[in-house]
Structures are given as C-alpha cells and as structure tokens.
Amino acid sequence: MTIARALTIAGSDSGGGAGIQADLKTFTVLGVYGMSALTAITSQNTLGVHGIYNLPLEAIEKQIDAVVTDIGVDAAKTGMLSQVPIIELVAAKIRQHTIPNLVVDPVMVAKGGARLLEDSAQQALITKLIPLAKVVTPNLPEAEVLTGREIRSVEDMKDAAKRILDYGAQTVVVKGGHLAGDAIDIVYDGQMFEELRSARIETRHTHGTGCTFSAAITAELAKGKNVMDAVKVAKEFITCAISDSLELGGGHGPTNHWAYGRRNQA
Numbered sequence: 724m725t726i727a728r729a730l731t732i733a734g735s736d737s738g739g740g741a742g743i744q745a746d747l748k749t750f751t752v753l754g755v756y757g758m759s760a761l762t763a764i765t766s767q768n769t770l771g772v773h774g775i776y777n778l779p780l781e782a783i784e785k786q787i788d789a790v791v792t793d794i795g796v797d798a799a800k801t802g803m804l805s806q807v808p809i810i811e812l813v814a815a816k817i818r819q820h821t822i823p824n825l826v827v828d829p830v831m832v833a834k835g836g837a838r839l840l841e842d843s844a845q846q847a848l849i850t851k852l853i854p855l856a857k858v859v860t861p862n863l864p865e866a867e868v869l870t871g872r873e874i875r876s877v878e879d880m881k882d883a884a885k886r887i888l889d890y891g892a893q894t895v896v897v898k899g900g901h902l903a904g905d906a907i908d909i910v911y912d913g914q915m916f917e918e919l920r921s922a923r924i925e926t927r928h929t930h931g932t933g934c935t936f937s938a939a940i941t942a943e944l945a946k947g948k949n950v951m952d953a954v955k956v957a958k959e960f961i962t963c964a965i966s967d968s969l970e971l972g973g974g975h976g977p978t979n980h981w982a983y984g985r986r987n988q989a
C-alpha cells in the first residue's frame with residue numbers, strides 16, 4: 724500500500740493539544756503517514772507553557788536528514804522554531820533536500836502568552852523561511868508583527884496578506900480567529916482573494932487551532948490537492964474540531980481531531 728507522507732518540523736506540547744502532537748493526530752485522521760523533527764520540548768498543559776527547552780541544532784538536522792533520505796516527504800510544515808540558528812538550519816535543510824509543498828505556520832506566542840519565537844528571530848522568519856513557503860498561515864497578531872501594521876478588519880487582513888506575499892510566499896492565509904464575529908480566513912495567491920467564513924464557536928477550548936489548521940493543509944497537499952482545496956478541507960477540519968472540542972484540564976482545552984472523520988463517516 725502506498726500512502727502520502729507528511730513531515731512536521733515543530734515543538735512538542737506535552738499537553739498534546741498543539742505542536743507536534745496536534746500535527747501528527749491531524750495527519751493520521753486525514754489518512755497521511757506522519758513524521759516529525761522536534762525543534763524544542765515544551766512543558767505545557769491547558770493552563771500554559773511552563774518551560775521551553777530548545778534542542779541542539781545537530782539533533783534537529785539529523786532528524787530531518789533521517790526521514791527525508793529514507794522515507795521521503797510529500798509535504799512538510801514548520802511550527803515552533805524559536806531562535807535564529809534553528810530557523811536558518813531548517814531553511815537550509817528544506818533547500819538542500821528540496822522538500823516540496825512547505826507550509827510555514829509562523830508560530831510566535833502561545834494562547835497563554837508564552838513567547839515561542841524570540842523577538843530577534845522575527846526577521847529570520849521573514850527573510851529565510853517565508854520565501855520557501857507554498858503556504859504561510861499567520862494569525863492576526865503574527866500578521867501584525869510580520870507587517871508592522873494593526874489589523875482590525877477584513878480589509879486590513881487583505882492588505883496584510885498582500886504584504887506577506889511580497890516576502891516571497893506563494894499563498895498567504897491570514898487566519899481570523901482573533902477577530903470578533905464570524906471566523907473569517909483570507910486566502911491570497913497573488914491573483915485573487917478568497918474569504919473562508921464559518922460561524923464563531925463560543926468555547927474557550929481552542930488550544931492548538933493554528934497548529935491543527937496548518938497540519939490539515941499540509942496533509943491535503945501531501946495527498947496532491949491544490950492549495951485552495953487543501954485550505955478548504957483544513958477550514959472544515961478545524962471547524963469540526965473546535966465544535967466538538969475537548970473539556971480537558973483547567974484552562975484552554977484542546978480541539979477534537981477525530982470530529983471531522985466521524986462527521987464524514989456519519
């Protein structure tokens with residue numbers, strides 16, 4: 724049996740709601756073989772991030788080399804890459820192995836407020852990684868940092884998408900989870916804008932929404948979907964996952980990665 728292969732290059736969330744754990748669950752539910760290259764270990768739960776331990780560059784490099792040279796990769800995503808040398812290494816490895824279908828989730832701050840990207844590394848994300856991206860998926864605060872502009876409306880989101888595309892990404896998805904009202908994501912490929920809209924689900928259990936969304940795009944690209952179709956599946960996937968989110972822990976519980984598969988079986 725052949726199967727599409729997806730790689731996540733990201734941090735570990737011990738609580739299982741975000742990071743590598745969310746990515747691998749998403750890959751599995753979408754029928755894709757998942758692989759991982761850990762960049763950092765976080766001690767994390769639904770209440771927040773309690774510790775961050777970046778891995779040595781050699782460990783990150785060897786994980787990527789090991790899976791790419793043996794198993795192969797149809798699509799990959801990046802998540803938490805907290806320091807300049809890690810971003811530079813990952814960008815160099817993506818170029819060296821010509822890893823296709825790269826989704827860059829420019830992770831900066833976790834929901835509880837912990838910084839997962841050092842301020843000094845913001846520029847490296849813009850100049851080294853985003854130009855390699857088939858899709859880049861900033862949330863509103865990330866898009867504000869990347870563009871240096873406030874975003875308060877859908878029009879502002881479109882303007883930010885244009886500016887981020889100019890950094891060299893092929894498609895930009897500005898996620899609207901942090902805006903009031905409907906959850907509207909703006910997709911821009913340099914030619915046209917598409918608005919993906921869903922009703923806002925009133926829940927505090929949204930830990931890991933961004934990781935799960937970008938992992939779903941990656942899984943669908945690995946299967947050979949085009950970008951717009953992949954993003955549409957990801958929007959449905961995350962909407963189901965939030966609708967049926969899990970009341971675990973005392974803070975922001977995780978989304979439900981199984982909800983999309985169950986709905987499609989019903």
Ligand SMILES: Nc1ncnc2c1ncn2[C@@H]1O[C@H](COP(=O)(O)OP(=O)(O)O)[C@@H](O)[C@H]1O
Pocket residue numbers: 861862863898899900901906907908921922923924925926929931932933934936958961962965
């Ligand atoms: N309360 C919500 N109801 C419905 N969709 C949401 C909600 N919160 C986030 N989303 C959707 O989840 C995805 C991730 O967005 P967002 O939460 O902004 O990312 P991040 O986790 O990176 O901050 C987007 O498709 C967004 O529209």
Ligand SMILES: Cc1ncc(COP(=O)(O)OP(=O)(O)O)c(N)n1
Pocket residue numbers: 733734735736741742743765767802803830832833834835839929930931932933934935975
């Ligand atoms: C290890 C790790 N990576 C990324 C994140 C951020 O995940 P995100 O999907 O943006 O969700 P929230 O943390 O904002 O709920 C993380 N927390 N941990």
